[in-house]
Amino acid sequence: MLEMFNVYLPIAELHFNAFILVAIGFSVGVLGGFFGVGGAWVVTPALNIFGFPMAYAIGTDLAHIFGKSIVATAKHRKMGNVDMKLGFLSIIGSVIGVEAGAQTVMWLTAKGFAGPVVRYTYMLLLFGLGIYMLYDYATKDKRAAAKAAKTANPGAAVMAPRKAWNLPPMVHFPVSGITISFWTVMGVFFFTGYLSGFLGVGGGFIRMPALIYLIGCPTAIAVGTDLFSVLFSGAYGCWTYGVKGAVDIIAALYMLVGASIGAQLGVTAVKYIRGYGIRLLFAIMIILAGTSVALKQFNLTTAAAWLVMSAALGMCAIIMFKLWVGFKKEKAEKMGL
């Protein structure tokens, strides 16, 4: 029955189901809008399981990420979730970092052990970040109680410096409500850019937690600001893969339609879920992504692709459900007033 949706893709030179393209785009759009990530780690294996050639999967994916991030960033900006000043600094720091990361990979390739080092780092990063965020979520009540106790009895509390490294110049970010050393900001973005260049990924899943834990951004602003950076890296990725002839624009457009609608809903869901809730879902998602990478290393490529696809769909369903519940609640409150 789904054959009626088959379309011809002129660059990949094959017939492919447009419904699948829109559906993948939609689910990744929801995740992207909600978590502030591009989602290449979901789309590439998902396209591949449904028979899309790997050579075009990455380029087509990056092309749709660019279009989708415009949609999501515009909406986050409207909600006051984009710290432009921080976003521009993130682009500068990330570009330098990506170049340094890419140079390291070149050096490792020349030595002959780039593959294993990159994969080890990738998995450790996904598992490490995921576990840390779960830990952070699990201990949030304890920390909140300790903070409340300190506020109630300020004499007993030992005043600790807010930021350990206050090397001038200090920069104030009014949207995020933080004042922090310029060097800390650049150092963090250089580091996340370095990892991004080293691992060959967009870097949204590294930058989003870095904005929260290392810079001190509120979660929703971390999501919006990260998407702002994804927009620029997506545009560059779209162009450079286009030059290399690896973008099927028709497939990318179908995915963009699904992704744009999904991203709108994903961004709107941020309004209804508390910051820590977003962090918890993000932690689960990247642990599942890490497990998928591990499965791939056992040559269980199909299982890995299905796992990441199922995780994405499951997470998408949870976000949509939360959005619906929040929306209904808000509507009921408005009616009650």
Added chain:
Amino acid sequence: MKKFPALILNFLLLALPALVWAAGPGEKAPDMATRQVKVEGISFINAFFAGWYNDNKMVFAIIVTVIMGLVGGIIAFVTDIILKFIGMDVSKIEHHE
């Protein structure tokens, strides 16, 4: 939560076999810079993209980037109107953790 570091260590040790397996050879990508695609017998829009793909990859890349940006912008505008219509409008939000 004192057992947490031990939990992480166990988790990493469990992942170790996977990390050892990670040392496989990488995939080789085909050279697409010089590749040509079919232009005859396809629709006008497909032929337009395929033609530029064959003639000049730089122009093709610019077309792809501009179209993706434009379509993204248009869809953002249209879906915003639809969501506003059904009452799912968003404005500045309070940031609560």
